[in-house]
Amino acid sequence: xxxxxxxxxxxxxxxxxxxxxxxxxxxxxxxxxxxxxxxxxxxxxxxxxxxxxxxxxxxxxxxxxxxxxxxxxxxxxxxxxxxxxxxxxxxxxxxxxxxxxxxxxxxxxxxxxxxxxxxxxxxxxxxxxxxxxxxxxxxxxxxxxxxxxxxxxxxxxxxxxxxxxxxxxxxxxxxxxxxxxxxxxxxxxxxxxxxxxxxxxxxxxxxxxxxxxxxxxxxxxxxxxxxxxxxxxxxxxxxxxxxxxxxxxxxxxxxxxxxxxxxxxxxxxxxxxxxxxxxxxxxxxxxxxxxxxxxxxxxxxxxxxxxxxxxxxxxxxxxxxxxxxxxxxxxxxxxxxxxxxxxxxxxxxxxxxxxxxxxxxxxxxxxxxxxxxxxxx
Ligand SMILES: *Cc1c(COP(=O)(O)O)cnc(C)c1O
Numbered sequence: 001x002x003x004x005x006x007x008x009x010x011x012x013x014x015x016x017x018x019x020x021x022x023x024x025x026x027x028x029x030x031x032x033x034x035x036x037x038x039x040x041x042x043x044x045x046x047x048x049x050x051x052x053x054x055x056x057x058x059x060x061x062x063x064x065x066x067x068x069x070x071x072x073x074x075x076x077x078x079x080x081x082x083x084x085x086x087x088x089x090x091x092x093x094x095x096x097x098x099x100x101x102x103x104x105x106x107x108x109x110x111x112x113x114x115x116x117x118x119x120x121x122x123x124x125x126x127x128x129x130x131x132x133x134x135x136x137x138x139x140x141x142x143x144x145x146x147x148x149x150x151x152x153x154x155x156x157x158x159x160x161x162x163x164x165x166x167x168x169x170x171x172x173x174x175x176x177x178x179x180x181x182x183x184x185x186x187x188x189x190x191x192x193x194x195x196x197x198x199x200x201x202x203x204x205x206x207x208x209x210x211x212x213x214x215x216x217x218x219x220x221x222x223x224x225x226x227x228x229x230x231x232x233x234x235x236x237x238x239x240x241x242x243x244x245x246x247x248x249x250x251x252x253x254x255x256x257x258x259x260x261x262x263x264x265x266x267x268x269x270x271x272x273x274x275x276x277x278x279x280x281x282x283x284x285x286x287x288x289x290x291x292x293x294x295x296x297x298x299x300x301x302x303x304x305x306x307x308x309x310x311x312x313x314x315x316x317x318x319x320x321x322x323x324x325x326x327x328x329x330x331x332x333x334x335x336x337x338x339x340x341x342x343x344x345x346x347x348x349x350x351x352x353x354x355x356x357x358x359x360x361x362x363x364x365x366x367x368x369x370x371x372x373x374x375x376x377x
Contacts, residue, residue, distance in 0.1 A: 002315055002316045002366070003316065004316040004317075004318065005316065005317045005318060005354045005359070005363050005366065005367065006318050006354060006356060007189070007290070007318045007319065007320055007352060007354055007355065007356070008189040008190075008289070008290060008354070008355050008356050009188075009189070009356045009358065010188050010189075010193045010195075011250075011254065011356060011357045011358040012243075012246070012247075013246055013247060013249055013250035013253075014246070015245075015246040015249050016242065016243045016245070016246030016247060017246070018246065019035055019241075019242030019243070019245045019246050020239055020242040020243060020246075021242075022034070022035070022242065023035060023238050023239045023242055028238045029237075029238065029239060030237070030238055031216070031233075031235035031236065031237050031238065032235065032238060033238035033241075034238070035238045035239075035241035035242040035244070035245055036054055036235075036236060036238050036241040038241075038245055039054050039236075039241040039242075039244040039245050039248070040052040040053065040054055040199075042244075042245060042248040043184070043199055043201070043248070044201070046174065046248065046251070047166075047174040047175075047176045047177050047182070047201060048173060048174055048177050049174075049176060049177045049182060049201040049202065049203060050202070050203045050205070051201070051202055051203065051204070051205050051207070051208035051209075052199055052200070052201050052208065053199065053200045053208050053211040053212050053215065053235075054197060054198070054199045054235075054236040054241055054244065055197065055198045055199060055200060055211075055215055055234045055235060055236055056196065056197065056198065056233075056234050056235065056236060057086075057185065057187065057196055057197060057198045057234075058086060058161075058163040058183055058184060058185030058186075058187065058198035058199075059086040059089065059090060059185075059198065060198055060215070060232070060234040061183035061184070061185075061198040061199060061200040061211075062086065062087065062090045062133065062159065062161065062183050063090035063093055063094075063232070063234075064200055064210075064211045064214055064215060064232070064234065065131075065159045065181040065183060065200060065211075066090055066091060066093075066094050066096070066131065066159070067094065067214060068181065068207050068210050068211060068214075069130065069131045069157050069159070069180065069181070070130065071091070071094045071096050071130045071131055072094060072095065072096065072130075073094065073095035073096065074095065074096070074097075075094070075096040075097070075129075075130040076096065076097045076098075076099050076122060076127050076128075076129045076130060076336075077091045077096050077097070077098055077099065077129060077130055077131045077132070077133060078098075078099045078100075078101055078115065078118060078119070078122075078129045078131070078132040078133065078156075079091060079098045079099065079100055079101070079132075079133040079135075079326070080100075080101060080103070080109060080110045080133065080134055080135040080137075080142075080161075080326075081100035081101060081102050081103070081325045081326045081327045081337060081339065081343055082102065082103045082108060082109070082135070082137060082322075082323060082325050082326075082342075082343035082346065082347075083135040083137060083161070083323055083326060084163075084323055085326065085329065085331075086163070086185075087133055087135050087161050087163075087326075088100075088133070088326050088332060091133070096130070097335055097336070098326070098332065098335050099118060099122060099129060099335065099336045099337070099338070100325075100326050100327040100332070100335060100336070100337040100338070100339070101114050101115050101118050101337075101338050102114055102325070102327075102337075102338060102339040102340045102341070102342050102343050103340075103342045103343045103346070104143070104342060105342050105346075106143075106281060107140050107141065107142055107143060107278075107281060107284070108137055108138070108140060108278060108342075108343075108346060109134065109135060109136060109137055109140065109141075109142035109143065110134050110135070110142055110143075110147060111340065111342070112143050112146035112147050112150055114338050114339075114340060115132070115147060115150055115151075115338075116150050117338055118338040119150070119154050119156070121338070122336075123154075128154075128156070129154075129156055130156070131156060131157050131158070131159055132147070132151055132156055132157070132158050132159065133159045133161055134147055134158060134159070134160060134161065134179070135161040135163075135164075136160070136161070136162055136164060136165035136168060136175050137164060137323065138164055138278075138286075138288075138289050138290045138292055138352070139164055139165045139167075139168045139191070139258075139286040139287040139288055139289035139290070140165075140168070140278060140280075140284070140286045141165070141168055141169070141170040141175055141281070141284040141285070141286065143281075144170050144171075144178050145171070148178065157179070157180040157181075158178070158179035158180060159179050159180070159181050159182075159183065160175065160176060160178050160179030160181070160182040160183070161183055162175040162176035162182050162183060162184055163183060163184060163185035163187075163190065163198070164185070164190065164191075164289045164290075165286075165287060165289070166184050166190070166191055166192065166251070166287065167191060167251055167252070167254075167255045167287040168284075168285060168286050168287045169284070169285040170283065170284055170285075171283045172283075176201050177201070177203075180202065180204070180207070181200060181201065181202045181204075181207060182200070182201040182202065183198060183199065183200055183201070184198060184199040184201065185197070185198045186198060186199075186240075186244060186247075190289070191251070191254050191255065191258065191287055191289050191357070192244070192247035192248070192250070192251050192254060193243070193247065194236070194240040194241065194243045194244045194247070195240060195243065196240070197236050197240050197241075197244065198236075212235070213229075213231075214229070214231055214232055214234070215231075215232055215233070215234035215235045216231070216233075216234075216235050217231035217232070217233060218230065218231025218232075219231070253357075254357040255287045255288075257357035257358075257359075258287060258288040258289060258291075258355060258357055259286075259287070259288045261288065261291050261353075261354075261355050261356075261357075261359060261364060262277070262288040262291045262355075264361075264364045264368070265277070265291050265293065265353055265364070265367070265368060266291075268364075268368035268372070269293065269368055269371060269372070272300070272371070272372065272375050273299050273300050273301065273375070274295055274296040274297065274298065274299030274300030274301075274303070275293060275294070275295055275296075275300065276293070276294045276296075277291070277292070277293060277294070278292060278294075288355070289355065290352045290353070290355040291352070291353045291355045292322055292350050292351065292352050292353070293305075293308075293350070293351050293353055294346070294349045294350050294351075295308060295349055295350075295351065296349060297349075300375070301375070303374060303375060304349075305321060305348075305349055305350060305351040306321075307374065308351055308371055308374060309321065309351055311370065311371075311373075311374045312367065312370050312371070315366070315370055317354060317366065317367055317370060318354060319351050319352060319353055319354065319367075320351070320352045321347060321350065321351060321352070322346050322347050322350035322351070322352060323343075323347065324347050325339075325343040325344060325347060327339055327343075328344065328347075353367060354367055
C-alpha cells in the first residue's frame with residue numbers, strides 16, 4: 001500500500017521543541033512570555049513591519065483588525081470573493097455586510113477595476129465601505145499598487161490577508177507590510193505552523209497596542225478587574241509561540257522547497273493538453289504555498305479537474321479544488337457582489353496539488369506520473 005501524500009502537512013525544523021522546552025523550564029505556560037515576545041520580534045524583523053501581535057488564529061487577527069478600524073453593525077466591508085471563508089466571517093461577526101469583489105486572471109486576486117466599480121456603486125447607494133480586505137491567494141501577490149491607489153483615492157483602509165503568503169514579496173517588500181493592517185496565519189496547513197495561530201501586523205503602534213489590549217480581555221489599567229470595552233481571549237500561547245520561533249528559522253528553506261514543488265510540477269505537466277499554471281507577475285515573488293493547476297476540459301480531451309482529483313485519491317494522493325468563491329457560498333448568498341466570472345471559472349477548472357515542503361522527489365513523481373497516466377488512458 002502506497003503511503004498517503006497530503007496536500008500540505010506540517011514540517012518541523014527541529015529547534016521548535018527546544019523553545020517549547022524552555023516554556024516548561026520557566027513555567028511560562030501562559031498566553032505571554034519570552035517566546036511570545038521573541039516570535040513577535042522575529043516576525044517584525046522578517047516582514048519589515050514595525051509592530052506585531054501574535055494571536056490564536058488568523059481569523060482572530062482579521063476580527064481585531066476590523067474592530068480597530070471601527071467596523072460596526074450596519075457597515076459595509078469589501079472583501080475578495082475568491083478566498084477561504086475566514087477572510088469574510090469576521091465581517092459578519094461585527095454585524096457588518098461583506099461586499100464581494102471578483103478576481104482578475106493574472107494573479108487570481110481582487111480585480112482593481114472591479115474594486116473601483118464596487119466602491120463607486122456603494123457610494124451611489126450612500127454606503128461608503130469602511131475597509132477593504134484583500135487576499136493574496138496561494139501566496140500570489142495581488143495587484144497591490146493599483147489597489148492601494150484606488151483605496152487611497154477613496155480614503156478607505158486596506159486589511160491585507162496574507163494568511164497564505166508569508167514570505168511572498170511585491171516590488172521587494174514582504175506581503176503583510178502593505179495594508180494599514182496585515183494578518184498572517186500559522187494554522188497546520190500553512191507554510192509555517194504553530195498548530196494554530198495568527199498575527200496582526202502594523203506600522204501603527206496604536207493599532208497593535210489596541211490589538212493586544214482587546215486580545216487579552218480588554219482589562220483597563222487598574223489593580224482589580226476593570227472593563228470599559230468588550231474584550232476577547234485571542235492571545236497566542238507562549239508554548240505555541242515556541243513552535244513559531246523554531247519555524248522562523250526554517251522559513252526561507254520552506255519557501256525554497258515549495259517553489260521547487262511548483263517548478264517540478266510545471267516542468268512535468270505543462271506539456272499536457274489544456275494544463276496550465278499561474279505565472280508570477282513582474283515584480284512579484286510568491287512563496288508558492290500551494291501549486292495550483294488549471295485544466296481546460298475543452299483542450300484536455302474532456303478530462304476535468306474532478307477526474308484528476310478522484311484518480312489521484314485512488315492512489316492515496318490528496319488534492320483539492322481551488323477555493324469556492326464566497327459569492328456562491330450558501331452562507332453568503334444574500335450579500336452584494338461585483339463579479340466577472342473569473343473566480344467561478346478558476347473554481348471549476350483548478351486543482352491544488354500536494355505542496356508540502358516535506359514532499360520527496362519520489363512523492364512528486366507519483367503525483368505527476370499519476371496525472372500523466374490519466375491523460376494517456
Ligand atoms: C488560513 C486562512 C485564514 C485564517 O487563518 P486561521 O489561522 O486558520 O484562522 C484567513 N484567510 C485565508 C486566505 C486563509 O487561507
